Amino acid sequence: MSVFKKLFKQTFIYGLATVLPRALAIVLVPLYVSVLGTNQYGVYASLMAFLILGNVVLSYGMETAFFRFINKHSPLKNQVQSTALTSLTVSTILFLTITLVINDSIASFLEFKPEYITYGLLILALDALAVLPFVWYRANEKPMKYAAIKIFNVCVNLGFNLFFFLVLPHWAKGVEDSFWKAIYFEENKVAYVFIANLIASAITFLVLLPLYIKIGFGFSKDIWKGMIKYAFPVLIAGIAFSINEAFDKILLKYLLPKNIAEAEVGVYAACYKLGVFMTLFATAFRLGIEPFFFNHAQSKNAKQTYATITKYFSIFGSIILLIVIVYIDIFKRILIPKEEYWEALSVVPLILLANLCLGIYHNLSVWYKVTDKTKIGAYISIVGAFITLVLNFLLIPLISYQGSAIATLAAYGSMMLLSYYFGQRNYAVPYDVKRIGAYILLATGFSAVSFYVFDGNLAIGTALLLVFLLLVFFSEKKEIKRILKA
Template sequence: MSVFKSLFKQTFIYGLATVLPRMLSFLLVPLYTTKGVLSSVAEYGQVSVIFSYFVLFNVILAYGMETAFFRFFNKEDKKENVIGTSAISIVASSIGFFVLALIFQYHIASFIQIDVKYINLVIWILLFDALVIIPFAWLRATERPMRYAIIKILNVAINLGLNLFFLLALKELAQDENLFETIYKPNFEISYIFIANLIASACTLLLVLSFYTKIKYKFDKQLWKRMFRYAFPVLVAGVAFSINETFDRILLDRLLPPDIAETEIGMYSACYKIALFMTLFATAYRLGIEPFFFSHSKTENPRQNYAKILEFFVAFGAIILLGVVVFADILKPFIVRSEAYWEAMWIVPIILLANFCLGIYHNLSVWYKITDRTRFGAYISIVGAIVTLVINILFIEAYSYKASAIATLIAYSIMVLLSYYFGRKYYPIPYNLKKIGLYLVLSIALSGLSFYRFRGDYITGISMLIVFLIVVYLSEKKQINQLLKK
């Protein structure tokens, strides 16, 4: 029992530390979209584009080495070699990137059409974020969840606090030419956002810097080759996933007319955040249940449990989908403060459903994790990325961010179907497709009716939600009663 207690405790702490950074972007949306904080919707669009590049380059600079570290730290007898080799690898590649990026910063700025002063800040942030990858992995591998969580939470607190301080308290000061250099003009608010991020990243690095003073710097070339071979598919899958998640903003910036691109991206990105309710649920659920997948893989009949887990996930996810859609117009003033962004509310049900599909995909992915066929994860992610790119490139010019939202939904839906198809072949799990299908079809149909036909009619919307809750309760009555008794 103590083993399971420890497992639950660590899962909860790591889950909290992982979900909170995602919450940061959610918490900052009301600040950024408040009238007068950023000078225009286009400014928020520009910030969103830059953060899209962040996601991509964070994956590239990690190049799967964190995952490889976990694998080889638990596998190898000489753990010091694993620590030293992975640390040297990340430090060398990060410094190499940093030097090259600084040398070519003006070329990069010209190519991606972002002001060089922002590029300079981004380069430093990427360096600091890369240098904490192995220290954080070491904290997790040596089972130090509290320190890991505290540092992660401090990063979020510093970033959030500085954003509030810079964008509210110092906003008027920044307009005084005598107090601030011209380098932070125009659009000094954008610089503030990245300066806050830079300080938070620097503080995080300082808190884990002792790791680099304690380790033995021994580089094992053969070990590094094995680690990199293991890490490369993770890198490929990570790049593909980042394309699915954020590359649509970059394509919108490239393919839409320059005079409207950033405004369209700003509206799209702000309303996209309303779907974060589903993302947070799916992330927390995955972090909590993933250890269960592995710990129960050797039990007598794990597949029945895996099937029930997906059923519960779909039931809860369907309730969140319908609930957020019904109350979307009530929620939006609290999350997206300015009416200038609300034009893109059309995408909210689409993105909610897309993230729901992504959560289902993560649940279905148990088969290739259990059977050590993780390459299929990379293949499926690549297919999703190709679908995302093709639909965006073909339809952005005609349909703008609506094409991007639909592309995300189609990509994640295809990934669900592919994972289910190959899962039946390599590790069949007896999913209750009738019940899962009922929840999905009913919640999607009711969500579509509520938002696109009866939007603003809360009597009808709430009635739909109550009907769906009754259906779920009747279907899961036995399990719900058992949980309530416990």
């Protein structure tokens, strides 16, 4: 099997496992929009933004360090695994113990109900304890087991969401002092979102628990120091990335007037979900590509392979951008059925393009991962976070969530360009910049014409999409045939 076919196979499997949890978020949007309303949806979106940051901090770059050390120090594989597992387990237990003690203070400071913070802390801890087992599956090329457990988590989460929002209200209408009545929160339905997530995380951890025995606990001080040194820049980059991904919802909550803040976060977060199609593609691709990058770093044609992969990622990403924009009127009616949310649709083109830039950045980031210069990746992410924070602080008071969308595009676009610039100086890859740039500019131009000029006219939008697909086909026909025959 050629490296491309193997990559596409693993990307599909990892992608399925990644797409389904994200797809769950999309599937549940119509339900949340209908049941929660803009204010409670805003509470959900802003607290989940904090959880994104918490996930990064609790894993502290150990995932990437694990991949690097498993490949770099293969004779010490067992020690690397047990050291990483021990480190993550101890740090997670300490975190949970301390934060639960000061739970009320955290809730007061962040302006959330204490029970929401409790749910969030437990979810963070359980997800952190699942990090190493999932990484172990990826490192040992067991994508089917990885995918099966991820999909199981999705099913559990979805099942409890449907129960809490569709079944429980009917059961609670029965006897006044029944059990179902006691656990039904008429005025606090957003709590069920976190409870369903918590139950799914707890069950998933129990399923993964046998791997703790298989890997075993152990600790090598020298290995741990090396892993932490490698992981620290990844952690900084992760924190910066979480700022880019999630802090717009947080800053909207605190920078806008209190009487409109949660509603504004709600409509923005709901329309932001339409950008998830690009995120799904980029995340699935990244999960498949990361082990591939490390495993083929010493291959003879590694750089040319990376260049080809990045080009086709850009092509598929451009197609997704155009499809979502052309058919946005259909997507909005399916995913966001309440018209009160549609006022924020103008951010969707910006978010899609921003996530395309982010996906390309992840492809370009191969140079600092395989050359052990992760600190430069951290610096690039810090620049992105700085742009995100500055533009959000400047623009939110003026144009609300429009400013957040502009900040996201500016941050991810800058990170992409910086990674390309420094990458070519340290680990030159022969990217087909002209063709990649042409595809992205053409897709962006067609999207702008469809969305802004013709106001989502389906006939014109579809024609533009077909023109783009034909141009790609005739431009890439020979190389596609070559790859398929390999």
